[in-house]
Amino acid sequence: LKKKILFSINQVFKRQRQGILITGLFFLLPAVAATILFKYYPMVKTLWMSFFEYKTIFNPGAFVGLKNYIDMFQVSLFLKSWGNTLILGIFFILLGFWVPILQALLLSYIRKFQGFIRVLYLLPMVVPGVVAAYLWKWMFNPGNGLFNTLLIKFGGKPLLWLNDPDLVKFSLALPVLLGGGIAVLIYLAAIEGVPAQLYEAGDLDGMNAWMKIRYITLPSIKSIIKIQFILMVITVFQIFDAPFIMTGGGPVNESKTVSMLVYDYGFQRLQYGKSSTAAMGIFVVLVLMTIVQIATQKEENE
Amino acid sequence: MHSKIKSSSERVLRIAAVFYTAIVLVLLLFPFFWLVSSALKDNIQIYEKPPNLLPSVPVRQEVYVDYSMISDAENIDDIIMQDAVKIIWGINYQFRTDNIQKIKVNILDDNTLLYSFSASNYKIWDAAREIMKTISYSPEMIANHYIAISDWMNIKEYNKEIDLKGRSGDDTAIIKDYLDETYHIAGEVITTQKVKDYSQYANNFISAWVNAGEFDTSVNKLGFGRFIVNSIFVSFMVILAQLSISSLAGYSLSKLVTGKLGKLILLFFLATMMIPFIATLLPMYIIFNDFGLLNTLWALILPSTSWGFAIYLFKGFFDKLPNDLRDAARIDGASEINTFVRIMVPLSKPVFGVISLWSFLAVWNEFMWANITIQKPALWTYTVALYKIQQGSGSFAPNESMALNVIAIVPTLFIMLIFQKSIQKGIALTGIKG
Numbered sequence: 120l121k122k123k124i125l126f127s128i129n130q131v132f133k134r135q136r137q138g139i140l141i142t143g144l145f146f147l148l149p150a151v152a153a154t155i156l157f158k159y160y161p162m163v164k165t166l167w168m169s170f171f172e173y174k175t176i177f178n179p180g181a182f183v184g185l186k187n188y189i190d191m192f193q194v195s196l197f198l199k200s201w202g203n204t205l206i207l208g209i210f211f212i213l214l215g216f217w218v219p220i221l222q223a224l225l226l227s228y229i230r231k232f233q234g235f236i237r238v239l240y241l242l243p244m245v246v247p248g249v250v251a252a253y254l255w256k257w258m259f260n261p262g263n264g265l266f267n268t269l270l271i272k273f274g275g276k277p278l279l280w281l282n283d284p285d286l287v288k289f290s291l292a293l294p295v296l297l298g299g300g301i302a303v304l305i306y307l308a309a310i311e312g313v314p315a316q317l318y319e320a321g322d323l324d325g326m327n328a329w330m331k332i333r334y335i336t337l338p339s340i341k342s343i344i345k346i347q348f349i350l351m352v353i354t355v356f357q358i359f360d361a362p363f364i365m366t367g368g369g370p371v372n373e374s375k376t377v378s379m380l381v382y383d384y385g386f387q388r389l390q391y392g393k394s395s396t397a398a399m400g401i402f403v404v405l406v407l408m409t410i411v412q413i414a415t416q417k418e419e420n421e
Numbered sequence: 422m423h424s425k426i427k428s429s430s431e432r433v434l435r436i437a438a439v440f441y442t443a444i445v446l447v448l449l450l451f452p453f454f455w456l457v458s459s460a461l462k463d464n465i466q467i468y469e470k471p472p473n474l475l476p477s478v479p480v481r482q483e484v485y486v487d488y489s490m491i492s493d494a495e496n497i498d499d500i501i502m503q504d505a506v507k508i509i510w511g512i513n514y515q516f517r518t519d520n521i522q523k524i525k526v527n528i529l530d531d532n533t534l535l536y537s538f539s540a541s542n543y544k545i546w547d548a549a550r551e552i553m554k555t556i557s558y559s560p561e562m563i564a565n566h567y568i569a570i571s572d573w574m575n576i577k578e579y580n581k582e583i584d585l586k587g588r589s590g591d592d593t594a595i596i597k598d599y600l601d602e603t604y605h606i607a608g609e610v611i612t613t614q615k616v617k618d619y620s621q622y623a624n625n626f627i628s629a630w631v632n633a634g635e636f637d638t639s640v641n642k643l644g645f646g647r648f649i650v651n652s653i654f655v656s657f658m659v660i661l662a663q664l665s666i667s668s669l670a671g672y673s674l675s676k677l678v679t680g681k682l683g684k685l686i687l688l689f690f691l692a693t694m695m696i697p698f699i700a701t702l703l704p705m706y707i708i709f710n711d712f713g714l715l716n717t718l719w720a721l722i723l724p725s726t727s728w729g730f731a732i733y734l735f736k737g738f739f740d741k742l743p744n745d746l747r748d749a750a751r752i753d754g755a756s757e758i759n760t761f762v763r764i765m766v767p768l769s770k771p772v773f774g775v776i777s778l779w780s781f782l783a784v785w786n787e788f789m790w791a792n793i794t795i796q797k798p799a800l801w802t803y804t805v806a807l808y809k810i811q812q813g814s815g816s817f818a819p820n821e822s823m824a825l826n827v828i829a830i831v832p833t834l835f836i837m838l839i840f841q842k843s844i845q846k847g848i849a850l851t852g853i854k855g
Contacts, residue, residue, distance in 0.1 A: 143677025
């Protein structure tokens with residue numbers, strides 16, 4: 120009897136299988152439509168636009184092939200904005216990448232109030248980017264800002280911060296020095312996931328606490344560190360809001376990032392071909408970084 | 422922490438951890454403190470150089486005026502009201518560098534307190550702008566406008582005995598002379614006193630909230646609330662879209678369309694993570710222009726209907742639910758959509774929660790796209806409003822814009838405090854990908 124029932128169930132399934140597939144595709148329809156319309160179509164269109172002259176947004180004008188790309192490399196602002204983005208990215212990574220790792224690592228040695236401290240570390244998350252940008256701008260204010268007040272108090276000279284062409288990129292990256300945010304919890308979760316046996320083995324080998332961090336904890340969370348690093352690079356290459364709000368790209372274009380260049384060419388200079396060309400640059404970087412990320416993950420899984 | 426034997430190096434590390442964490446948390450919280458402190462400062466303190474760490478306590482100026490001598494006068498009500506307006510406006514103008522946040526005129530009949538007229542500093546300046554179209558004060562001008570101006574005052578009736586002993590300040594004589602000589606007050610100024618008034622800390626918040634409405638006439642009633650309502654609407658719709666569109670797709674890829682085709686479609690969704698939004702900016706603008714959806718909130722909602730990572734998360738979660746559930750429902754003759762809604766969704770609350778939260782945070786903080794597509798002030802989200810307010814017009818002092826920034830943090834702060842457990846769980850659920 121059992122066999123019979125199973126058989127009949129299979130029959131039902133067979134009949135239904137086609138129906139299920141159609142229903143399934145039907146379920147996928149809205150997501151596929153939205154993805155094509157708002158992701159793939161615009162991306163292809165950007166590529167397409169980058170080959171045209173585009174005098175106005177709705178009129179492609181003459182096909183110019185790779186001319187926009189070649190031109191771009193002769194525009195000093197284009198090269199400068201890539202340079203700015205790179206330097207800004209390096210500042211972000213140097214000042215900020217290691218901070219949440221250290222914070223998580225040390226937090227794992229604190230047992231009292233750990234839950235409360237976690238919540239405090241999450242607090243930067245609640246600050247919308249626009250608010251953070253204006254708050255820092257207010258603290259960087261050369262007139263009566265907090266930083267200059269502190270500098271003067273401790274006998275230093277007041278600085279121009281965001282208004283100083285040499286200092287603007289450093290100033291924009293400075294907030295990351297405080298760390299916090301979701302990254303701390305991600306690292307903490309990873310650290311807590313390290314098997315206790317490893318530490319016990321370390322004890323048997325006579326390792327002290329520093330050696331355990333160096334030879335057990337850090338290697339165990341290496342993959343998370345790598346992925347976080349790649350994600351940070353991806354974020355940094357798209358940075359827009361903070362410089363747009365805090366400096367507008369100035370002074371003298373010293374904080375103009377590639378994303379801002381896309382915006383500038385598109386919505387201020389109305390050179391859509393050039394804007395699309397700059398956008399393609401960011402796309403290529405992102406594709407490369409994603410490939411690196413996938414390769415990293417694969418390597419870790421093996 | 423990993424063994425019972427505490428080595429000395431571990432003890433050092435533990436102490437270092439406590440110190441470092443304490444210092445970092447102080448530094449991390451300091452910007453929050455500075456934000457709130459700036460928002461609480463008055464219009465003079467905010468420009469102080471060097472700035473004070475803490476805002477000073479707001480001061481209320483009390484003025485006691487006696488009318489027992491002329492209590493029989495025919496138009497005593499008019500006289501009192503005119504006097505109150507003169508006193509409030511006169512003091513606010515003449516002693517503006519004293520940082521008085523509120524002025525309260527107490528009307529006395531001998532020892533009986535009859536009424537009080539009061540107005541906060543920002544209300545007086547607003548009245549100056551709106552009613553008199555000028556901020557220069559003259560007794561004549563006040564006499565001409567006093568009825569309109571009196572709408573801006575808060576009037577309270579008391580009818581109780583009070584004792585004036587000890588209610589006087591160092592500057593009573595100066596204020597008294599000024600009021601008598603310049604404004605010819607009908608009543609007799611008995612005494613004045615400056616008192617601390619903590620409720621006036623709210624002034625910047627109220628005035629900034631109300632004044633934010635001035636960008637557009639249709640915004641006026643809600644003030645800054647209009648922009649928050651817009652943001653809430655957009656976030657709500659995006660969450661709704663995410664939860665329906667992405668969950669259906671995730672479910673389909675997990676239980677319905679499997680095999681090679683399923684893998685291919687999943688890849689199709691996941692590959693969109695390589696497409697930076699900035700790279701699609703112009704075509705998106707063109708699309709929404711073609712749809713006629715620029716300057717509508719749909720321009721902010723629709724782009725978020727496609728989020729590959731959410732589909733991936735949903736699929737991963739549904740994969741963990743046993744297929745037997747679905748099969749049982751099928752044998753009972755339930756349709757796929759019924760199976761999904763009645764059986765799968767109730768089992769998937771955690772993943773729905775996490776995705777709602779991430780969608781909310783992403784959309785709630787969105788700025789660039791909203792700033793490009795929405796020109797109409799009535800439709801600004803709060804991020805765009807904050808940008809417009811702080812970028813240009815000089816009508817907002819830094820303390821007022823900081824007050825708006827504080828307000829802007831509150832919704833996310835609440836959501837984070839309520840859902841912080843869910844956020845921490847979400848880290849595990851998303852496979853620690855960030």
